Amino acid sequence: xxxxxxxxxxxxxxxxxxxxxxxxxxxxxxxxxxxxxxxxxxxxxxxxxxxxxxxxxxxxxxxxxxxxxxxxxxxxxxxxxxxxxxxxxxxxxxxxxxxxxxxxxxxxxxxxxxxxxxxxxxxxxxxxxxxxxxxxxxxxxxxxxxxxxxxxxxxxxxxxxxxxxxxxxxxxxxxxxxxxxxxxxxxxxxxxxxxxxxxxxxxxxxxxxxxxxxxxxxxxxxxxxxxxxxxxxxxxxxxxxxxxxxxxxxxxxxxxxxxxxxxxxxxxxxx
Amino acid sequence: xxxxxxxxxxxxxxxxxxxxxxxxxxxxxxxxxxxxxxxxxxxxxxxxxxxxxxxxxxxxxxxxxxxxxxxxxxxxxxxxxxxxxxxxxxxxxxxxxxxxxxxxxxxxxxxxxxxxxxxxxxxxxxxxxxxxxxxxxxxxxxxxxxxxxxxxxxxxxxxxxxxxxxxxxxxxxxxxxxxxxxxxxxxxxxxxxxxxxxxxxxxxxxxxxxxxxxxxxxxxxxxxxxxxxxxxxxxxxxxxxxxxxxxxxxxxxxxxxxxxxxxxxxxxxxxxxxxxxxxxxx
Numbered sequence: 001x002x003x004x005x006x007x008x009x010x011x012x013x014x015x016x017x018x019x020x021x022x023x024x025x026x027x028x029x030x031x032x033x034x035x036x037x038x039x040x041x042x043x044x045x046x047x048x049x050x051x052x053x054x055x056x057x058x059x060x061x062x063x064x065x066x067x068x069x070x071x072x073x074x075x076x077x078x079x080x081x082x083x084x085x086x087x088x089x090x091x092x093x094x095x096x097x098x099x100x101x102x103x104x105x106x107x108x109x110x111x112x113x114x115x116x117x118x119x120x121x122x123x124x125x126x127x128x129x130x131x132x133x134x135x136x137x138x139x140x141x142x143x144x145x146x147x148x149x150x151x152x153x154x155x156x157x158x159x160x161x162x163x164x165x166x167x168x169x170x171x172x173x174x175x176x177x178x179x180x181x182x183x184x185x186x187x188x189x190x191x192x193x194x195x196x197x198x199x200x201x202x203x204x205x206x207x208x209x210x211x212x213x214x215x216x217x218x219x220x221x222x223x224x225x226x227x228x229x230x231x232x233x234x235x236x237x238x239x240x241x242x243x244x245x246x247x248x249x250x251x252x253x254x255x256x257x258x259x260x261x262x263x264x265x266x267x268x269x270x271x
Numbered sequence: 272x273x274x275x276x277x278x279x280x281x282x283x284x285x286x287x288x289x290x291x292x293x294x295x296x297x298x299x300x301x302x303x304x305x306x307x308x309x310x311x312x313x314x315x316x317x318x319x320x321x322x323x324x325x326x327x328x329x330x331x332x333x334x335x336x337x338x339x340x341x342x343x344x345x346x347x348x349x350x351x352x353x354x355x356x357x358x359x360x361x362x363x364x365x366x367x368x369x370x371x372x373x374x375x376x377x378x379x380x381x382x383x384x385x386x387x388x389x390x391x392x393x394x395x396x397x398x399x400x401x402x403x404x405x406x407x408x409x410x411x412x413x414x415x416x417x418x419x420x421x422x423x424x425x426x427x428x429x430x431x432x433x434x435x436x437x438x439x440x441x442x443x444x445x446x447x448x449x450x451x452x453x454x455x456x457x458x459x460x461x462x463x464x465x466x467x468x469x470x471x472x473x474x475x476x477x478x479x480x481x482x483x484x485x486x487x488x489x490x491x492x493x494x495x496x497x498x499x500x501x502x503x504x505x506x507x508x509x510x511x512x513x514x515x516x517x518x519x520x521x522x523x524x525x526x527x528x529x530x531x532x533x534x535x536x537x538x539x540x541x542x543x544x545x546x547x548x549x550x551x552x553x
Contacts, residue, residue: 134369134370134374169410173412218362225353226378226426226427228382229350235381235387236390237373237390
């Protein structure tokens with residue numbers, strides 16, 4: 001049952017997006033998340049959407065993978081849309097119910113913001129879909145490396161992420177085992193109200209917790225055996241290397257952001 | 272040539288709430304380069320504690336322990352000692368760090384600050400030595416216990432140690448995994464000249480070593496070749512240890528008056544001994 005959780009949501013492939021340097025992908029995603037908020041008119045928004053569609057096409061992933069990610073945020077989109085429609089009463093009135101005015105401005109803003117949110121979600125899921133968790137942590141560590149000057153424990157944070165990723169499947173397996181053991185002794189975990197189910201889960205959580213501490217202790221010993229001393233003086237086997245495609249991607253993203261800004265200046269705002 | 276030398280090694284756990292608990296009492300032991308030593312003893316005899324002294328994870332509270340003439344008590348030398356003596360633990364799941372096999376093997380040399388090209392070479396070599404090269408890009412959690420334990424061994428080998436110490440490496444494995452690990456360890460010893468110290472509960476595994484050291488109550492109780500040790504069935508039973516099954520069978524038949532040698536170790540030897548005895552009798 002617990003094996004259904006897809007790890008890190010990575011979908012293997014060999015597309016251009018898969019092969020890009022993780023640092024570049026992280027950077028572009030970060031820039032894109034900000035860039036989505038630049039456009040103030042439909043043309044600009046269309047450019048932002050086009051950029052995303054281009055990325056989806058380059059990833060060679062099935063489109064339904066992307067649309068699947070929209071499902072959990074539909075309530076959020078509905079909520080913001082309703083709020084926008086309710087609170088914005090400037091512009092041409094389409095329908096007036098006294099306490100509530102439906103205006104073109106309100107509806108357009110709602111649609112505009114909904115598209116922005118969808119772009120955000122699709123953009124960030126595209127990152128995790130095309131990048132292995134290891135590459136992601138690796139990229140993050142190297143990208144944040146300058147922060148070490150400010151005493152941010154970058155290496156330690158990345159190491160924690162790596163270990164967490166490594167132990168997720170191990171702990172899932174163990175949870176399954178403990179649950180089976182408790183069920184064999186008559187534990188009922190599938191019926192009753194929420195409180196009852198939570199209570200039924202305690203005999204699973206406690207052994208899991210205890211064994212996690214034992215595992216952590218063992219792992220610390222094993223890491224010490226292998227001369228681990230923190231990030232100081234450490235080298236890496238796989239060096240990340242920027243290729244032509246990475247530089248091109250960065251340049252293309254820069255042009256994209258510039259285009260959004262220019263469109264804002266040249267065209268009138270619709271918001 | 273002496274690799275590890277313990278001289279009157281003592282160790283006690285200091286706990287503020289309890290009286291100190293002495294685990295090792297005056298252990299005198301030398302391990303020669305190239306040896307394959309099996310360390311036996313029932314639970315709580317101090318064998319795991321001794322193993323943790325070999326790579327300076329624990330420091331003696333009395334006596335000295337020298338690893339290639341480096342005193343483990345000198346904390347400045349800890350890293351140098353750990354790269355010479357690699358320790359492999361019991362549970363393979365709890366000693367792998369990374370989600371990719373080759374990155375896990377690279378962890379040790381990366382910590383030592385070795386050049387990336389050299390790390391790549393060592394990782395490939397280590398994986399080939401344990402016969403796991405084809406799995407280098409796999410995720411460890413999808414491998415069998417024996418395969419995971421071989422990855423853990425490769426992780427230690429990539430540091431180019433002179434000696435590997437294994438603390439019950441087969442205790443959590445199924446018979447197939449146990450065989451894989453034991454064969455790997457034996458091959459490392461024979462073909463690569465690796466010094467091996469293996470703690471085990473399985474007498475058949477100990478019988479494959481060059482030398483068996485039996486510990487009891489924090490002391491070295493017996494020390495000799497497998498034949499010398501296992502022929503002393505009664506003495507071993509006194510310290511709650513078994514002997515390999517063929518040895519035990521012969522011992523029981525001898526008790527019935529059969530004229531069999533006392534130093535039988537393997538099933539083949541046992542069969543031969545019984546066959547020739549029966550022939551003589553007939």
